[in-house]
Amino acid sequence: MNILPLADRVLISPAAAEEVTKAGIIIPDSSKEKPLKGTVIATGNGTKDEEMVVKAGDTVLYGKYAGTEIEFEGEKYLIMRQSDVLAIVK
Numbered sequence: 001m002n003i004l005p006l007a008d009r010v011l012i013s014p015a016a017a018e019e020v021t022k023a024g025i026i027i028p029d030s031s032k033e034k035p036l037k038g039t040v041i042a043t044g045n046g047t048k049d050e051e052m053v054v055k056a057g058d059t060v061l062y063g064k065y066a067g068t069e070i071e072f073e074g075e076k077y078l079i080m081r082q083s084d085v086l087a088i089v090k
Contacts, residue, residue, distance in 0.1 A: 003072060005044040005079060010054055012038040012067070012078045037061050037089065038078065046082075054082060059089040 005011050015037045039059055046052040054060060067080030 003042060003070075003077070003079075005042055007044045007047050008050045008052065008082045009044045009079055010040055010060075010082055010085060011042040012060065012062070012080065013041050014038040014076065014078055036064060041077065043082070050082065052082060054085055054088060060085045061087045061089060 003011055037059065040054050040056050042056055043052050043054060062078070062080060062085050066084035067078035070077050070079055
């Protein structure tokens with residue numbers, strides 16, 4: 001991976017949005033729910049006040065409007081502060 005988050009930031013690959021259909025009608029991508037779960041790809045080193053708890057490979061839950069969406073080499077990622085991560089899924 002050529003993206004290395006700084007300080008207390010985390011790079012996340014969001015889970016794919018589930019396709020929702022009702023009565024045989026396919027709902028367009030724009031109305032699909034934004035996924036709230038993803039896999040940590042890389043983390044920063046933390047700060048002197050905040051130790052990094054999440055690590056690469058963890059599956060995490062995050063807030064609906066958390067992070068900044070970026071696109072790198074055709075893949076979509078989210079970059080956010082560790083404090084925006086709500087939980088680690090075991």
